[in-house]
Every structure is written in C-alpha cells, then in structure tokens.
Amino acid sequence: MVQTPMSSNSDRVEIAHRTLRQAIIEQALKAGTKLPEDEIGRHFSMSRTLVRAVLAKLQAQGLVDTYHKRTATVAQPSLEEAHDAFAVRRALEREVIKSIIKRWNPSIEKGLQEHVKEEEAAHAKGDVRLSTRLAGEFHLKLAELSGNTLLERYLSELVSRCSLILAMYSRPHSSECAISEHSALIAALRSGDVAVAEQLMDEHLSSVESRALFDEEAPVEPDLGSILSRYADRAHG
Template identity: 50%
Template sequence: MSLSKKADTAYLAIRRAIIEHALVPGTKLPEDPLAEQFAVSRTLIRAALARLASDGLVEIGNKRTATVARPSLEEARAVFEARRCIEAEIVRLAVARLKPGAIQMLEAHVREEDAAAGAKQGTASIRLAGEFHIKLAEMAGNPVLARYLSELATRCSLILAVYGRPHSSDCAVNEHRDLIQALREKNTEHAVSLMDAHLHGIQDRALLPERQASDEDLGSILAPYAKAAADTAGKT
C-alpha cells in the first residue's frame, strides 16, 4: 500500500471510530501509538490528525497534543441551529430535483439502518443515521450544501457522544421513512416540517449530561477500524 493510501487509511479509521463513538470526546490521540498502529511515520499521522481537526473532530493543543474534540453546549446548540437552516433548503431542493432511483436508494439505506438496529449494532446505527442525511444532501444537487451538511453531521456525532443517551434507532428509522414518503409525494412543506421535527428530536435527545472518555487501550479500539479503512483505501 502506498504512503498516501496509508495516510488515508489512518484518517478514515480514526474518523469512523469517532463517528461511531468508539473514540469518545476527550480521548487522547498520541502520535507514536497511532504511527505504530497504522505502520506510518509520525509526519503522516500528524497530517491525518490535521485533516480531522479541519473536520472539527479533533482538537490540537499548544504542545501538538491531539484529543477527540469535545463540543460545548453553546457550540452544540449552534450546530443544530445551522443544521435546521441548511437541511430545510436541502429538502426543498431534493424534492424539486428528485431523480429516478433516488427514492429507491434512500429506501435501501433505511433497510441497512433496520438491519443494524435489529442486530443491536448501536455504533453502526449512529453512522448510518448520519449517512442518510448526507445522501439526501447529495440528492439536492448542491455540492456546497452537501459539504457543509457533511461537516455538521459529523459534529453532531460528537455532540451525541458527549451529551446523548443511547441512540434510539427505531425512532430515527421511522422518522427517515416518513421523510421518504413525503419526498415520494413531492410534498415539499410537509417534508420540511418533518425534517425540522426530526432534528429537534435529535437535539432534545442529545443535550443531556456528559459521558466520560474511555480508558480502553487505543490500539484495541482502532484495530477493527484500521482494517476496514485499509480495505476501503485498497479499493480506490
């Protein structure tokens, strides 16, 4: 595997581990163990951590020490406020620009969410719930909005890790189904209303007392993510 693909593997693995709450906010990310885990230099790990910092997932301190970001309550509320504004427009554009096969694609994704929920795969449910919104943003046909939404969705995963109670998969999946039905009917205002209620519901479930960082070994946490990311990088 080339150095660039190894760097991508490190970035993708750490990113997914954060999104799925395997690495919770406040977890330290020392360069040496990460370099050993991914068999790359500290320079490439530094680059991966810088990318994660630009995504808002990692904080890098004055002494170049990196930790998984811990959003404040003020930032959490601002993120949800921004999401409601952006996703309302995304829904309007998605209805107006609905293409053949788009509904079927979303339905297939919801089936994945159902399967993860049925198998009690809580971490996968968290990731898939966020990916539903990203797919919807891509349907809107505006790459700028899609990019902003992707960043906000990943930040919401951090917010849920800090403040949220265990993910309510059944609730999210049912709300996604309702959104798909409104899209199928091309009922723009109903779809916008459903999205607003959905995001308010996520926020209400999220902003609860903080969770503490795990003391589990970093290598043990990242090993399955490293393998999955390496497989992904190897296919590109």
C-alpha cells in the same frame, strides 16, 4: 498496475482518516482521548507529516482538537456549541430538501430506501453503534444526492460534529425513532411538497437534538492501539 508512493500515501491517509472518524463517531474513542502522532503513525505505517494530514481532516470535521496542544485529542464540544451546531444544520438541511425535490427521480428514492433497509437491519441485530452511524450517514446521503458539492461539504462537517455531540451527550433511545422519521422524510420528498418535507426535517432534527443529555460520568481512557486495530480491520474489509 504498480502503486506509486503518492497514491500509497493517499490511501494510507484515507484509511487512517476513515478508521479514526468511525471510532470517534461510534464512541470507541471518547471525547478528550489523546491521539499521539507516534502511535497513530506506527499503527498505519505513516510519517508524522501524513498523520498530521489525517488529524487536520478530522479537525476540519470538528472531531479533533489540535489548537495550542502538544497532542491532539478527540473534540469535546460544549452544550452551547452543540445547540449552535444543530441550529446551523437545520438551515443547511432545509436547502438540501429543496435541492433534492427539484432533482427527484427513481434512482434517488432507491438509494435512500436501500439505506433505510441497512438501518433496519442494524436495528434488528441490536447493533447500537452501527445504527447510530447509519442514522448520521442517511443525512450525508441526502447531501450527496442534492447535487450541490459545497452544501455536501459543509453538511458533512456538521453531521460529523453532531454525531460526536450525540455520542457524548445522548440518552439511551430506540433507533426505531430515527428509522421511522427517515421513512417519513422519503415519502415527503417523493410527494414534492417542500413545506411538509422541511417541517418533517425540522421536527426530526429537533427530536435528535432532544435526545442529548449531559452525562457526569468521566470517560475511561481507552487503549488507542487496540481500538485502531479493530476499526482498521473493518476499514480494509
């Protein structure tokens, strides 16, 4: 089938968005990094209009700042904003728990268990960046399985924001913690006990938030082109 210009543009926007989002969450592009429209446009063969559409999507997810700036930058949420983000996220994750327990079935459990296996494989390989990304995506999967599209959308934005916060501020820790906590959550969901599942989710998010620690070290300005090349190859793969 011949690809129309519209679908081609849509594909470019999606690939560019996925590439930049992943590079930001995995901290290849650090907080404060400038994201020039011209360079992004050249890399993805996109017009400025399409680049701005990509940056707008990233801004909506709390990953990019564009307000009153000539050049967009990777967002730099403060610690106060970080605490606010986790507070709202706790409330939304409780709603996810309630929705999933109502809809629980073997296919939901299978999807969650398969994701945990991916987390275990990343941990076994010592791939910290992949482990970090998969830990956040576990919660995106929960939101998707809730069957509530609004809840999924809002939580997706918060998870992205929290992933950036953790990339900026978190202290080194073993991904085994998150994996075991995710497994415990699945068991609680299977049991159908809303109170226990909500308590485990609150404890899990408190544990995740407690890993944040302000780092005084100034970020090194990366080479945007080389990072985009590396992540774009993975996005196409």
